[in-house]
Amino acid sequence: MLKLEVFFCPRPGQVDAVLLQLPEGTTLAQALQASGLLDRHALTLDGLKAGVWSRVKPLETVLRDADRVEIYRPLTVDPKEARRLRYKRQRGEAAAKAA
Numbered sequence: 001m002l003k004l005e006v007f008f009c010p011r012p013g014q015v016d017a018v019l020l021q022l023p024e025g026t027t028l029a030q031a032l033q034a035s036g037l038l039d040r041h042a043l044t045l046d047g048l049k050a051g052v053w054s055r056v057k058p059l060e061t062v063l064r065d066a067d068r069v070e071i072y073r074p075l076t077v078d079p080k081e082a083r084r085l086r087y088k089r090q091r092g093e094a095a096a097k098a099a
Contacts, residue, residue, distance in 0.1 A: 002026060002066075003019070004020045004065075004068075005017060006031060006035040006069040006070075006071070008041060008073075016041070022063075026062070027060055027062055032059075043071065048071065049072040051072065052068065
């Protein structure tokens with residue numbers, strides 16, 4: 001039997017984690033379905049990004065004991081744009097303090 005952890009963060013700061021015991025030869029897709037997280041968060045396997053230990057893996061990947069399975073949500077903001085907006089805001093705050 002494999003002992004696995006399946007994690008999903010539906011929103012920043014919120015984590016939904018499930019501990020599972022599944023038979024040897026279990027795939028990533030099977031673990032996701034067994035976790036109940038897909039149903040709980042209205043997710044489907046179609047187009048879902050998931051991985052093991054912070055690395056995106058195909059759903060056919062066979063899991064090993066003590067694997068950490070993660071479901072990834074799509075980015076809501078382009079990282080470059082977020083960095084640019086943070087810089088602009090910090091410059092404005094620094095100018096306000098200087099005045």
